[in-house]
Amino acid sequence: MPELPEVERGRHMAEIGLVGKRIAAVEIASDPIVFANVEPLEFARALEGKRVISAKRWGKQLWLELDGPPHPLFHFGMSGSFRMQGDDPLRLAAGPNESTDQWPPRFWKILLRADDGTELVMTDARRLGRILLRSSPETQPPIAKLGFDALINPPTSRELAKRLAGRRTPIKSLLLNQSFSAGVGNWIADEVLFQAGIAPTRLASTLDTQETKRLRAKLVSVVRRGAECTVSNQPYPKHWLFHHRWGKQAGAKTTGGDLIEHITVGGRTTAWVPSKQA
DNA sequence: CTCAGTGTTCAGTG
């Protein structure tokens, strides 16, 4: 699930559920992969009793700023999400396997209980997610290595043009590079390029001024609208490629009736509309 | 049983 909008949803959930409260208890699932060999007891002890000052996000990284270090940093990998008891009426944050009728839900990795009883968990079925502690999250890797976040500090078209110059890689690959544009994942890259009318295989350095302007505008609008929809449990706009791109269906078409083709770019399945993207 | 998959890392290449 988690590209920038889904992670923003997690941040929002943590903001509503935890910010301003004290962490009364922490439960850690035994998982040396997701916790990268941090001792469960040590991890729990680092958080218990601390007050949550804010919930922050950069790209796909999400962290809680506590009233003292260290601060917990979450990455959702391919299948992670935050869940809160009683939240999520439309189950958008839950995969079909993550039934909401058990608590903590299947595949839970960490449970944070606030001093008012609110409980928030991170689940991760595929275990490609990570939970770390950082003394100063924003100045340390992995966050320190990330590029711009299209929701927080998008570049101007002029700046974007500079960063595109000399990059001999398909524009889609560059968009997926987190040190270039943090938070962009596979379907967002495809959606942005579709709406901007740029073929995913185009070498980044070959985009002209108009294309760069469109790319910049769509990067910002897709990410912003995507986050708004995901946070508020609303579906994405009906004209988005998103609704038609899954499953590699032969003959799949956009809302506008244009044929969708599936190829591989940068090692990832890529949906695009040849008649609209040059 | 096989395979794809909303992500990242790392060894290998040029």
Next chain:
DNA sequence: TCACTGAACACTGA
């Protein structure tokens, strides 16, 4: 050293 590529990772569900 840098930019880039592709396999590997781990697991579920179709």
